[in-house]
Amino acid sequence: xxxxxxxxxxxxxxxxxxxxxxxxxxxxxxxxxxxxxxxxxxxxxxxxxxxxxxxxxxxxxxxxxxxxxxxxxxxxxxxxxxxxxxxxxxxxxxxxxxxxxxxxxxxxxxxxxxxxxxxxxxxxxxxxxxxxxxxxxxxxxxxxxxxxxxxxxxxxxxxxxxxxxxxxxxxxxxxxxxxxxxxxxxxxxxxxxxxxxxxxxxxxxxxxxxxxxxxxxxxxxxxxxxxxxxxxxxxxxxxxxxxxxxxxxxxxxxxxxxxxxxxxxxxxxxxxxxxxxxxxxxxxxxxxxxxxxxxxxxxxxxxxxxxxxxxxxxxxxxxxxxxxxxxxxxxxxxxxxxxxxxxxxxxxxxxxxxxxxxxxxxxxxxxxxxxxxxxxxxxxxxxxxxxxxxxxxxxxxxxxxxxxxxxxxxxxxxxxxxxxxx
Numbered sequence: 408x409x410x411x412x413x414x415x416x417x418x419x420x421x422x423x424x425x426x427x428x429x430x431x432x433x434x435x436x437x438x439x440x441x442x443x444x445x446x447x448x449x450x451x452x453x454x455x456x457x458x459x460x461x462x463x464x465x466x467x468x469x470x471x472x473x474x475x476x477x478x479x480x481x482x483x484x485x486x487x488x489x490x491x492x493x494x495x496x497x498x499x500x501x502x503x504x505x506x507x508x509x510x511x512x513x514x515x516x517x518x519x520x521x522x523x524x525x526x527x528x529x530x531x532x533x534x535x536x537x538x539x540x541x542x543x544x545x546x547x548x549x550x551x552x553x554x555x556x557x558x559x560x561x562x563x564x565x566x567x568x569x570x571x572x573x574x575x576x577x578x579x580x581x582x583x584x585x586x587x588x589x590x591x592x593x594x595x596x597x598x599x600x601x602x603x604x605x606x607x608x609x610x611x612x613x614x615x616x617x618x619x620x621x622x623x624x625x626x627x628x629x630x631x632x633x634x635x636x637x638x639x640x641x642x643x644x645x646x647x648x649x650x651x652x653x654x655x656x657x658x659x660x661x662x663x664x665x666x667x668x669x670x671x672x673x674x675x676x677x678x679x680x681x682x683x684x685x686x687x688x689x690x691x692x693x694x695x696x697x698x699x700x701x702x703x704x705x706x707x708x709x710x711x712x713x714x715x716x717x718x719x720x721x722x723x724x725x726x727x728x729x730x731x732x733x734x735x736x737x738x739x740x741x742x743x744x745x746x747x748x749x750x751x752x753x754x755x756x757x758x759x760x761x762x763x764x765x766x767x768x769x770x771x772x773x774x775x776x777x778x779x780x781x782x783x784x785x786x787x788x789x790x791x792x793x794x795x796x797x798x799x800x801x802x803x804x805x806x807x808x809x810x811x812x813x814x815x816x817x818x819x820x821x822x823x824x825x826x827x828x829x
């Protein structure tokens with residue numbers, strides 16, 4: 408038997424665990440691209456990166472907590488404009504029509520009494536890490552599927568007839584320990600358990616023994632992995648419910664390995680166990696902002712993001728050999744470049760290379776709205792011979808970067824900045 412543990416409305420539940428006044432009322436967490444790192448003023452920025460799985464991005468945060476006005480309201484030509492989107496809404500807010508990814512201004516029109524609080528990703532990541540540890544102490548095999556979802560395998564640990572009692576007890580323990588409500592789906596297939604959780608919410612437990620009876624009238628879009636494109640392909644063939652999938656075996660087989668895998672997952676015959684995720688294979692950061700038509704300011708922001716990539720890279724103790732830069736402009740225009748650099752990593756080398764990459768692809772006729780950077784192909788995963796011609800100089804640069812890293816770890820990532828960031 409598998410358990411799928413899903414935290415109900417996680418971000419707002421996390422906020423309610425810290426502020427009980429938010430309980431029982433329409434409330435939501437709002438998000439907006441974190442642009443504090445681009446400030447020329449010192450923000451005392453630090454990094455939260457405890458959860459290193461693929462489901463979570465590094466979180467950079469400052470000492471100052473933002474109010475709603477500071478976070479979401481811009482004053483333009485003397486008029487206030489609310490920016491940002493709804494990240495998570497409480498069930499009370501959802502009853503008013505508020506949905507995830509809805510602009511905050513629109514959500515407040517639908518639900519004027521709703522309280523919107525700025526997101527606190529440091530809190531969410533710490534809580535997720537703590538809940539993962541709590542569940543792992545009670546279930547031998549646990550997979551963290553996302554920041555608010557966990558799979559647990561209890562075969563040989565809990566008897567089948569006792570698994571629902573075990574799940575309800577675990578649910579109650581999490582509520583007592585963290586003041587966080589969870590819903591739990593139970594099935595012999597982990598993906599059926601995940602689907603069951605959707606029908607257990609909020610704060611419920613649902614066990615599925617007869618998969619075919621359970622999925623019979625469920626619409627295809629509710630199953631994980633059936634995206635909009637696949638929904639369209641299925642509907643073209645008259646398939647609108649999961650109960651119709653079993654008779655379409657040949658269709659799924661024609662889609663190759665991924666089609667067969669999805670077919671088996673839907674029918675609960677996949678036989679997949681708890682996944683043990685490999686270590687991180689890349690490090691990336693991206694930021695979206697209002698259009699900028701000043702190439703020098705864009706270049707400055709590239710260098711700031713490079714400092715943050717450097718901090719994570721040195722903290723992980725890895726040596727990347729592939730650099731990637733992407734620039735998104737208005738009107739859907741995008742430019743990107745990769746560069747193979749088989750040398751000892753340092754902040755100096757990385758920023759110099761990125762500067763050359765930026766100069767090669769930058770356009771001056773369109774405003775920039777997004778920057779994305781990443782490094783990958785770590786030598787620990789992909790052994791490569793580093794350049795001997797540059798090794799002496801690179802080792803000196805790396806030694807300097809290591810010393811700067813120690814200072815930043817103690818006083819904040821923005822305590823030391825290079826001239827091209829100012």
